[in-house]
Amino acid sequence: MAVLELEGDVATAAPVGRQRRVGVLFIGSVAWIAVIGLAAIFAGWLPIQSPTDMDLLAKRAPLFSPGHILGTDHLGRDELSRLIYGGRVSLLVGLLAPVIGVIIGGCLGMVAGYFRGRLETFAVGGVDVLLAFPPLVFVLAVTAFMGQSVANITIVIGVLGIPAFTRVARAVTLTLSEREFVTAARALGATHSRILIRELLPNVALPLLAFFLLAVAVTIVVEGALSFLGLGVPPPTASWGSMIGEGRENLDIAPWLAFLPAGFMFLTVLAFNVIGDTLRALTDPRPGAL
Amino acid sequence: MSAPLLSVEGITVDLPTPRGPLRAVDGVDLTLAPGSTLGIVGESGCGKTMLSRAVLQLLPKRAKLGGRILFAGRDLVTLPAEELRRLRGPELAVVFQDPMTSLNPVLTIGTQIVETLQAHLGMDTAAATRRGVELLAAVGIPAPEQRLRQYPHQLSGGMRQRVAIAIALSCEPKLLIADEPTTALDVTVQAQILDLLAREQQRRHMALILITHDLGVVAGRTDEVAVMYAGRVVERAPTPRLFTRMRMPYTEALLAAIPKLDSPPHTPLPAIAGRPPDQTRPLKGCSFEPRCRYADERCRAAKPPLADPERLGGLFACWHPL
Amino acid sequence: MTKFVGRRLVYLLPVLLAVTLLTFLVASLLPGDLATTILGDQATPEKVAALRAQMGLDLPIWQRYGIWLWDVLHGDLGRSFRTGETVWAAVTARLPVSLELMVSGVVLALVIAIPLAILCAVKSGTALDRFFTGLAFGKLSLPNYMVAILLIYLFAVELNWLPATGWVPFHEDPLANLKSFILPAVTIAFAEWPVLMRVLRSDMIATLQEDYIAMAKAKGLRPARILLVHALKPSSLTLVTVAGINIGRLIGGALIVETIFALPGIGRLLVGAIYARDFIILQGVVLFVAIGFVMVNFIVDMLYAVLDPRIRHGRA
Ligand SMILES: Nc1ncnc2c1ncn2[C@@H]1O[C@H](COP(=O)(O)OP(=O)(O)OP(=O)(O)O)[C@@H](O)[C@H]1O
Numbered sequence A: 001m002a003v004l005e006l007e008g009d010v011a012t013a014a015p016v017g018r019q020r021r022v023g024v025l026f027i028g029s030v031a032w033i034a035v036i037g038l039a040a041i042f043a044g045w046l047p048i049q050s051p052t053d054m055d056l057l058a059k060r061a062p063l064f065s066p067g068h069i070l071g072t073d074h075l076g077r078d079e080l081s082r083l084i085y086g087g088r089v090s091l092l093v094g095l096l097a098p099v100i101g102v103i104i105g106g107c108l109g110m111v112a113g114y115f116r117g118r119l120e121t122f123a124v125g126g127v128d129v130l131l132a133f134p135p136l137v138f139v140l141a142v143t144a145f146m147g148q149s150v151a152n153i154t155i156v157i158g159v160l161g162i163p164a165f166t167r168v169a170r171a172v173t174l175t176l177s178e179r180e181f182v183t184a185a186r187a188l189g190a191t192h193s194r195i196l197i198r199e200l201l202p203n204v205a206l207p208l209l210a211f212f213l214l215a216v217a218v219t220i221v222v223e224g225a226l227s228f229l230g231l232g233v234p235p236p237t238a239s240w241g242s243m244i245g246e247g248r249e250n251l252d253i254a255p256w257l258a259f260l261p262a263g264f265m266f267l268t269v270l271a272f273n274v275i276g277d278t279l280r281a282l283t284d285p286r287p288g289a290l
Numbered sequence B: 001m002s003a004p005l006l007s008v009e010g011i012t013v014d015l016p017t018p019r020g021p022l023r024a025v026d027g028v029d030l031t032l033a034p035g036s037t038l039g040i041v042g043e044s045g046c047g048k049t050m051l052s053r054a055v056l057q058l059l060p061k062r063a064k065l066g067g068r069i070l071f072a073g074r075d076l077v078t079l080p081a082e083e084l085r086r087l088r089g090p091e092l093a094v095v096f097q098d099p100m101t102s103l104n105p106v107l108t109i110g111t112q113i114v115e116t117l118q119a120h121l122g123m124d125t126a127a128a129t130r131r132g133v134e135l136l137a138a139v140g141i142p143a144p145e146q147r148l149r150q151y152p153h154q155l156s157g158g159m160r161q162r163v164a165i166a167i168a169l170s171c172e173p174k175l176l177i178a179d180e181p182t183t184a185l186d187v188t189v190q191a192q193i194l195d196l197l198a199r200e201q202q203r204r205h206m207a208l209i210l211i212t213h214d215l216g217v218v219a220g221r222t223d224e225v226a227v228m229y230a231g232r233v234v235e236r237a238p239t240p241r242l243f244t245r246m247r248m249p250y251t252e253a254l255l256a257a258i259p260k261l262d263s264p265p266h267t268p269l270p271a272i273a274g275r276p277p278d279q280t281r282p283l284k285g286c287s288f289e290p291r292c293r294y295a296d297e298r299c300r301a302a303k304p305p306l307a308d309p310e311r312l313g314g315l316f317a318c319w320h321p322l
Numbered sequence C: 001m002t003k004f005v006g007r008r009l010v011y012l013l014p015v016l017l018a019v020t021l022l023t024f025l026v027a028s029l030l031p032g033d034l035a036t037t038i039l040g041d042q043a044t045p046e047k048v049a050a051l052r053a054q055m056g057l058d059l060p061i062w063q064r065y066g067i068w069l070w071d072v073l074h075g076d077l078g079r080s081f082r083t084g085e086t087v088w089a090a091v092t093a094r095l096p097v098s099l100e101l102m103v104s105g106v107v108l109a110l111v112i113a114i115p116l117a118i119l120c121a122v123k124s125g126t127a128l129d130r131f132f133t134g135l136a137f138g139k140l141s142l143p144n145y146m147v148a149i150l151l152i153y154l155f156a157v158e159l160n161w162l163p164a165t166g167w168v169p170f171h172e173d174p175l176a177n178l179k180s181f182i183l184p185a186v187t188i189a190f191a192e193w194p195v196l197m198r199v200l201r202s203d204m205i206a207t208l209q210e211d212y213i214a215m216a217k218a219k220g221l222r223p224a225r226i227l228l229v230h231a232l233k234p235s236s237l238t239l240v241t242v243a244g245i246n247i248g249r250l251i252g253g254a255l256i257v258e259t260i261f262a263l264p265g266i267g268r269l270l271v272g273a274i275y276a277r278d279f280i281i282l283q284g285v286v287l288f289v290a291i292g293f294v295m296v297n298f299i300v301d302m303l304y305a306v307l308d309p310r311i312r313h314g315r316a
C-alpha cells in the first residue's frame, strides 16, 4: 500500500524500509498476474470442470463442496472454472484494447508534441471533443448495435483510449523536445523522422508503457461494467463482470457468487495499477506531471 | 551592554540529501542587543537562510536543528507552538528574499495585512484596514487605499517588497530579520528598500538582522558584522573595525568582490575564485583552505576556532590572520 | 475578466460544433436502419423506402446533418419513434434525478476528500498519510458496481436499513426520497473521493513548501487559517478541474449506479434507449450530455478565474 508515496513527496529520500515494502507489493502483483494469466492460457489443460456444464442437482453449492471447491452458481456451473475462464475474457480484452490506444494515440501525441503548431491545436481540440462523450455510453451503444463480440468490445474500448494516450505522449514529447539531446540532434541536421524515432521514441516508450498498464486496469473495469449490464461477451461464456451481475441476483442467499468474481477482478486491477504506478513513478518523478 | 534580545548558542542545521546529511549551519553563536543591527554576510549557499530560518523556527520539516535560541529569555527551540505563534508578529518578524513568492498570490494585499493585525492586536476589520493604509503609506506606497484591494501580481517587485516590509512592521516587532531583502530587486530599487529598512529600524528602536551577500550593503547600515562561510561564522567584529582591520582571508576576498560604483559599466565582477566546499563532505581543516592563497599544512590539518586571541574585540577563525 | 470569458467562448464554439458533428456521425454510422427498426422486419421494401423518403433518410449524409443541426439549433432534438416522447421531455423529466444523485455524491466525496487531503499533506510521509493514500490507491481498483453490491449486501440485505433499489419522487415522500438516494450517493462518493483526495494532497504538499506559507507562519497566524485560507485556496485549482470533469461525466455517466439502484435518471434513459435501439433518443441524449460536459468545463474555467486572480487578469 506504500506505492503512492512515490507520487507525492518526491524530495524525500525514501527510507530503506519503505522501499522494501514497495517491492513486496510489486512482486505480489506480478505474481498474481502471472498466476491468473497462466491459468487463463492453460485453462483447457487444467483439471477443472467445464465452465458451462450445469450440475442442476447442485445449484448454488456453497464453498468447499465436494467436486466444486468454490461452489456452483445459480445454474449449477462450477465457480472455480468460471472464474478461470472469465479471466480469459478480462485479460484478453484488457491487454489488447490499450494496444490500439498506445499505437494510434502514441503516434498522434508524439507528432503533435514535436511539430507543435496547427497540428497540435488540432490534436488537442480533437481530444477535447472526444472527451466530451460519456465513454461508457459510447461503448454500450456501439457494442449493442454492432454485436456483442470480444473483437467489437476490444476495438471500441481501444478507440476510446486514444485521447488519453495522445495526451500522455504529447506531454512527454513536449518536455523532451526542449532537452539538449534533441536540440543537439537538430543542430547536427538530423531529419525529423530520425529525431522522432531514434531520439524521442526510446524516451517516450517507458512513460507510455506505464500508462499502458494503468489503461489495462481501466479496460478490465470497463469490460466488467459492460458484461455486468449484460452487454458484454454473450452468455454462456463466463466473464467476471457477468458473474458479478448474476451474483447480484443471489446476494441474499449466496453472496459469495458476487464477491468471488469481484475479488478476482479487484486483485487483478489492483495488480496492474500497482505495476503501472511503480513504473510511472520511476519514469516521472514530478507529481501529477501528466 | 544591556541584556541581549537574542542569543544563539551552538546552532547546527542538518538537511537530508540523497548524498547524505548536509550540515548547512555548523555551530553558530550570535548575540544581539535590543535595537542594534547585525549584518550577516556570505556567498550564496553558505547557510545564511538556514540560520535565519532556524532562529524563526521555520526550517523545512526534515531539517534537524541543534543548539539553543534564546529570545528575550525564552528558548524558541522548546517553546510550545501556540506561544511561538504569539511571538511571531509582535516580537519576531521577517522579510524574505523574494517578494515574488513571499506574498500569497490569491489573497489581496489588504487581506494579508489585515489578517496579521487581527491575529495579534485584536483589531476589528475597519480599524485594521485603517492601520493597513497607514502602514502602506509609511513604507512609501502611493495610493494605499487602492493597493489594499489589489493582488500581488499587480504590483512591481519593489512595491511588493515594501508591502512585505509593511506586513513585517505591522505589529511593531522587537526583532526583524531581513533575508537578502533586495537581492531579487532592480539595482535602482535596492538602495531605497535598504534605506527604508534602516529608517524604520531607527524610528522604532527595533533590532535588525540584515542578511546579504554584499559586504558593501552592511558597511554603513549595521553595528556589527558576522561573515559566514560553509555554515560557520568565520569572522565577527563591530562594523567599523571589520572594515578598518579585517583578519580573515575570506573576508578580504569578499570585500574585493564588491562591485565599485565608479568602475566602468559591464566590468565583470571579480568573483572569488573556486567554489564553496561540498557540505555533505566536511573538510578536516579550514573549509576555506582549497581557495585560500595563504593556506598551508596547518590549515589542512585542523580547523581554526572562532576566537579573539589578540583581545581586540573582533573574532576570527584563521591560523594565519592578515 | 470580460476578455477572458470572451476568449473561452471563442474556443467553445468550434468544440460544440465538432461535438454535434461527431454525435450525428456516430449515430448515423451505427448499423441498422431506422425505417426498418420502426416498421419491423415484416415491412415491404416499398413501405420502408417510402418512410425513408418521408424521414429524409435518403438524402446525402451532410444534408441530413444540416437539417438535423438546424432542428437542434431550434431546440428540436427529435422524438422517440417508440413512445412518441420528445428527447427534450425525456431529458427534463430525468434530469432532476441525475442532478440530485450527482450533487449529493460529489458533495459527499468532497466532504471526505478535502479534510483527508489536508491531513495527509500536513502529515505527509507519516504512517497516517501512508495509510490513507494507500487506501485511496486501493479504492481506485474497486469499480463502482462492486462498491454498490457491497453496500447493498451490507445495508440492504444484512442490516436491512435502506432499500436496495427503487426511487420515490421527492414531492411524494421526501424522507423516502432521501433514503432511496443514500446508497447510490455513497457509491458515487466512494468512486470519487480517492481521485479528489490524491490531487488535492499532492497540490497541497507543493503549496505548503511555498515561501508565502512560511511567511504566513512568520506572521503568527493560526494554523487553521494558514491551512484553510493560505494553503487550500491556491491548491484547489486541480481539485476544481477534476471535480468539474467528474461532475460533467456523471450527468450521463452514472448509468451503472442508476441501473443498479433503479433510479430513473439520464443514465438509465441512455441504457434503455440502447436496449430498445431507439436511435433518436440515444442521439439526442448523447448530444445533450456532451454539450452539458463542455458547458461544465467552461464553468470550471470561469471558477479558475475566481480562485486565481492572476488568471482573471489575463497573466497566466
Ligand atoms: N531544502 C533543502 N534541502 C537540502 N539542502 C538544502 C535545502 N535548502 C538549502 N539547502 C542547502 O543548504 C545550504 C545552505 O543554504 P542557504 O539557503 O541557507 O544558503 P544562503 O546562504 O541563504 O544562500 P543564498 O545567498 O543563495 O540565499 C546550501 O548548501 C544549500 O544547497
Ligand code: SF4
Residues within 6 Å of the ligand: B248, B249, B250, B286, B287, B288, B289, B290, B292, B293, B294, B295, B296, B299, B304, B317, B318, B319, B320, B321
Ligand atoms: S586558516 Fe588557513 S586556509 Fe583557512 S583562511 Fe586562514 S589562512 Fe586561509
Ligand SMILES: [Mg+2]
Residues within 6 Å of the ligand: B048, B049, B050, B097, B179, B180
Ligand atoms: Mg538565502
